[in-house]
Structure formats: C-alpha cells, structure tokens
Amino acid sequence: MAENRVHFGLKNVYYAKITYSSGVPSWGSPVKCDGAVNLDLSKETGSTDFYADDVKYFHVAANNGYSGSLEMASFSDQMRQDIWGDTVSSTGKLLIEDANADPAEFALMFEIDGDDKADRYCMLRVSADRPGISSSTKADTIEVKTQSCDVSIMPVVDPSVGSVLNGKVFYRTTSATPTATYDAFYSAVSTTLA
16 A cells, blocks of 8 residues: 555544553543544754854754644533533533633544545644634624634653653554554554554
C-alpha cells in the first residue's frame, strides 16, 4: 500500500479519559464525538544553541508536544461531564458548570483522510480549556455556530519502571499498519505501542 501524498478532512473524533493511580496513567474506553469541524495544532518546541570556538558548537531542540484548538459542531454533554467536570442536577436535569472543577486529561483520537487511506491518530495526553459559547440571531439565512476549545498535547509522564509510554506524544497508523490493528484502532488506547 502506498503512503498518502496529501491529507484532508477530519472525522472519527474520540476521547478517552485518563485517570491516575500513584502517578501511573490509565485510559478509559474511547467515546465518540460527532461533529468534528477543525483541528489546528502547532508544535511546541524549544531550542538551545551553544557557541564555542566562535561557531555554533552544539544545538538541541526539545519536543514539548503541540498546542492549538479543536472545533466541533457542539461538544456533547457527556464530554463536558467527563472532561470539564460539569454535573447534571438530579431533579431538573440541568447541566451545571463548576468553576472549581478540575479538568481531566484525555487521549484524543481522530482520522485525517488521504489520497490512499485515512491516517488514524492518537494524541496520548491532552488537556483542554472549556469551550466557549457563541450564537447570533437568525436573518435571511441561518449561520451555524460552532464551539472551540484550546488544547495542549503533552508527553506522557509515567513513573512505571520500563514504561513504553513515558515521553511519548502520539502514535498514528501508517501504510504498513495491519488491517486488524487499523480496524480496532478506536477500541482502546494502545499502552504497548506494539
């Protein structure tokens, strides 16, 4: 199978909430998010130059993940509860945002089409600001408004001895990914990277 020469589109967005036990992360089952509109990620890097003998003697760059935004038609009530700590009142079934709730980290999975086969990505450790609210009056035409949140993709920190995930940022399928692995991609976050 050939590698993709171009990429376009965004679909099949999932999140998998991370929980920690003694600092060791574990990922819940992926939950599908319908209505993907746009994902825009920029690399987060820092570099250092060291000069000696009147020349650039050494250069090193750090991979600190990515930052950007995720735009959806609308974030589901379930995601708002799982990730941003919103609650639902027992009697009135009102969705309540709590300023004191701590957002949860999560894996973000998604698919980008290509000219040969779609690439599937899993960003292993993501933190997201809560989405904004925007709307406007109807006029001659109806303009659909979307919701966006700022995201930060960070390397995994796992203190487990021999952890294959420690320091990893993301994984994705390739043209050589076996069909069984490709088809089961959204069933769980891979913790073995095998």
